[in-house]
Amino acid sequence: MSGFELPAPSPLVVPETQPFWEGTKAGRLMLPRCLRCSFVIWYPRQFCPECGHNAVEWFEATGRGSIYSFTIVRRGEGAYRETPSYVLAFVDLHEGPRVMTNIIDCDATQLQIGESVSAVFCDAGDSAALLRFRPILTE
Amino acid sequence: MTINVQLSQCVLEYDVSLNAKAVIVGAYEHPGRDLPDRSAQQIHAEVALGALADAGLNLQDVDGFFCTGQLGFGAISLAEYIGLKHLRYTDSTFTGGSSYLCHVGHAALAVASGKCRIALVTQGARVRGIVRGAKLAPDTPEYPFEAPYGETNLGIYALAARRHMYEYGTTARQLAEVKVAASYHAQFNPNALLRKPVTIEEVLASPFVADPLRRLDCCVVTDGGGAVIVTTPEIAAGLKRQGVEIRGHGEAIKHTMSGRLDMTYTAAVWSGPAAFEEAMVTPADIDYASIYDSFTITVLMTLEDLGFCKKGQGGAFSADGALRIGGRLPINTDGGGLCNNHPGYQGGMIKIIEAVRQLRGEAHPEVQVKNCRLALAHGTGGGISRLCSATLILGRGDA
Numbered sequence: 001m002s003g004f005e006l007p008a009p010s011p012l013v014v015p016e017t018q019p020f021w022e023g024t025k026a027g028r029l030m031l032p033r034c035l036r037c038s039f040v041i042w043y044p045r046q047f048c049p050e051c052g053h054n055a056v057e058w059f060e061a062t063g064r065g066s067i068y069s070f071t072i073v074r075r076g077e078g079a080y081r082e083t084p085s086y087v088l089a090f091v092d093l094h095e096g097p098r099v100m101t102n103i104i105d106c107d108a109t110q111l112q113i114g115e116s117v118s119a120v121f122c123d124a125g126d127s128a129a130l131l132r133f134r135p136i137l138t139e
Numbered sequence: 140m141t142i143n144v145q146l147s148q149c150v151l152e153y154d155v156s157l158n159a160k161a162v163i164v165g166a167y168e169h170p171g172r173d174l175p176d177r178s179a180q181q182i183h184a185e186v187a188l189g190a191l192a193d194a195g196l197n198l199q200d201v202d203g204f205f206c207t208g209q210l211g212f213g214a215i216s217l218a219e220y221i222g223l224k225h226l227r228y229t230d231s232t233f234t235g236g237s238s239y240l241c242h243v244g245h246a247a248l249a250v251a252s253g254k255c256r257i258a259l260v261t262q263g264a265r266v267r268g269i270v271r272g273a274k275l276a277p278d279t280p281e282y283p284f285e286a287p288y289g290e291t292n293l294g295i296y297a298l299a300a301r302r303h304m305y306e307y308g309t310t311a312r313q314l315a316e317v318k319v320a321a322s323y324h325a326q327f328n329p330n331a332l333l334r335k336p337v338t339i340e341e342v343l344a345s346p347f348v349a350d351p352l353r354r355l356d357c358c359v360v361t362d363g364g365g366a367v368i369v370t371t372p373e374i375a376a377g378l379k380r381q382g383v384e385i386r387g388h389g390e391a392i393k394h395t396m397s398g399r400l401d402m403t404y405t406a407a408v409w410s411g412p413a414a415f416e417e418a419m420v421t422p423a424d425i426d427y428a429s430i431y432d433s434f435t436i437t438v439l440m441t442l443e444d445l446g447f448c449k450k451g452q453g454g455a456f457s458a459d460g461a462l463r464i465g466g467r468l469p470i471n472t473d474g475g476g477l478c479n480n481h482p483g484y485q486g487g488m489i490k491i492i493e494a495v496r497q498l499r500g501e502a503h504p505e506v507q508v509k510n511c512r513l514a515l516a517h518g519t520g521g522g523i524s525r526l527c528s529a530t531l532i533l534g535r536g537d538a
Contacts (some may be wrong), residue, residue: 011283042398043284049397069305069402071297073289073349078273080289088294088349090400097398100285100524113305130287 006086006102006132007079010125019058020044024121024129029063031095032056042097063119065091065133068098072108091117091133105134158417161247162375162382162536165194165368166495168488172332172480173267174362179210179483180220182263182364187221190366195378196257203228203255203369205242206262207485217261228255234527235520236431236485237390238262239367241529243491244388246369256371262364264483271484281395281525292433292484292522293357297349299402299523300436304351306403306451309439311351313454315342317435318355318477320462325474327503332359333478356435358476358486365488367495375536383498386420386513387532389413394525403451405437405519406528407444414515415446418532422446425532426511427497428468429490431519432475438462441517445530464506472497472506487518491531498535511535 013021023030032041034048035055047054070089073080080086087103103111104120117133124130167189169182177185183206191198201223206214208231218226228249232241239262246258274292275282303309319339325331337355345355375382391409394400415421422445430445432438439453447468448456461467473479473493476486494514496502516531 007287007289009287011287012277013283014278017283039397042395043281069298069302071294071301071349071351072347073291073294073297074346075291075293075348076289077271077291078286078289080291081270083289086289088289088291088298090298090402098395098400099398100288100290102288113301124287128283132288 006104006122007083008122008124008130009079011128013127016046017044021128023060024131025127027121029061029119029131030058031061031097032058040096042099061093061095065093065117067103067111067113067115067117068092069113070103070111087111089133099131102132103134104132111135156417157247157251157388158386158419159372159384159534160251161369161385162372163243163367163385163495163533164370164375164378164380164382165190165196166365166492167193168365168480168492169363170330171363172330172361174265175268177265177362179263179265180217182265182362183210183217183261184221186263186364186366187259187261190259190368194368194380196368198222199225200257201259202226203246203249203258205230205246205258205260207231207233207238209233210263223259228258234529236433236487237518237520237527237529238485239487239491240516240518240531241390241527243367243369243385243531244390244529247385247388250369250371256374258369259366260369261366262482262485262488264364264485265362266483267360267362293349293352295522295524296434296436297352299440300351300434302402303436303440307454309454311343312339313439313457314356314435315339316457317432317438317462318342320460321432321471321475321477323463324472324506325478327505328474328479331474331479332361333474352434352436358433358481359478360484361480361482363480363482365492367488367491381499382536383495384534384536385531386534387414387416387418388530389417390527390529392527400524402523403440405440405444405523406526407441407517407519407530410528410530411445414530414532418534420513420532424513425468425515427472427494427508427514428470429494429514429516430470431486431490431517432471432477433481433486433519435477437519438470441519445515445517464508469506469508472502472508485520487520487529490516490518494533498533
């Protein structure tokens, strides 16, 4: 499944999360990091839910990660109701967070836990792109 | 149980044990599973009246009301609809399928402290044949980071199942054992939605819905619900029906931990020990357990998290009919959510009711645990990435 034909519902963008979504539109993975304890926060927030500090800085992450778990969903709901199948996954970003995503551009039957993946940004309306991943091909 | 809470400057010490200070005196499961001609509020009313009749009480005896608040304006709309006129305590905690176990724990606290004397907990749901809408509103904090990727309950439980298999070697056959045990019990329940016993091979031959989960790894979707009545030991002693003591209660929320989610365990690792400690018993003392079974993997993880076996050993523990009547830990003798009933995608109320039946000796004779004195009921609400686990320990009053 190539993945670019998957539904891409527009997420609700609010001021708190706008730096993240602006990044996705520009093809960059921007993450918030606590200015006190350096914890990398997911999903994005403007305060640190680990230490309680109320200031963060945004930095550009590598977009590299590895698959924590994945499944081929054959019974989608909502926007995915008409999608015959798609890969839902959690990916461990190199920077620490474990994020929900889709794995695209892959043979879903050959995916493995631990497999290296890199970020792909799929347009989802005017103000956001979805953070998806594709396997990193090693020759 | 005495708890020491150390705040920055002071130490508080207080007694919070509820052990046997409240009693379930009425329980009623709606016999319907497919109720196209009923409204959800009608079902709430029917089960309320059913549980009150079971207890030998009347509608106007109720002074505490507990429901999820999903229907109308919190608990207020249903209080009016049902006709509850003397309410002085209400709680509309909503934690998905575990809500009702939380309600019973909260009701026990309320009656033990005198805030109310006769507490009614109800569930009513009408969902069959209705396309399930969005689980959450778009402005829910996590929604923009999950829903656009096609997140579903089924999908995230599948992610948990695959990771459990990867870390602990759990197999599809071991998952199937859970369904096989449920279906064995369901054949004796005339109200169960699915009454036909199935084999491991039949489970493994059912199609993937989100691999590694197959169709027969998933619970049923039903209409219906149930109700229970919680009161004081003094009032219970004056009623004809056998009461079931609330010996222990624990609840806990686990979530994605700021993006550091571990999918291999549930909040039962916290709710279980709290309930066991309050009841002053251990998993080895439990004669019967109602274990939330939204999916087969939910059961294996919960058995581990509650301490019935070591972490990662849920599959081995459940093999060879262990979860069936006569096995080492009979669970879900009504057929569970996998075969009997899972009203409105929430199975917690039914879990409590089957535990009450077992302790009263009123389960079907083919699935009644002999001399059942101590039971556990457990709920898992939400998903497996963020959830509320709730555990009750229930005991026969004379044991």
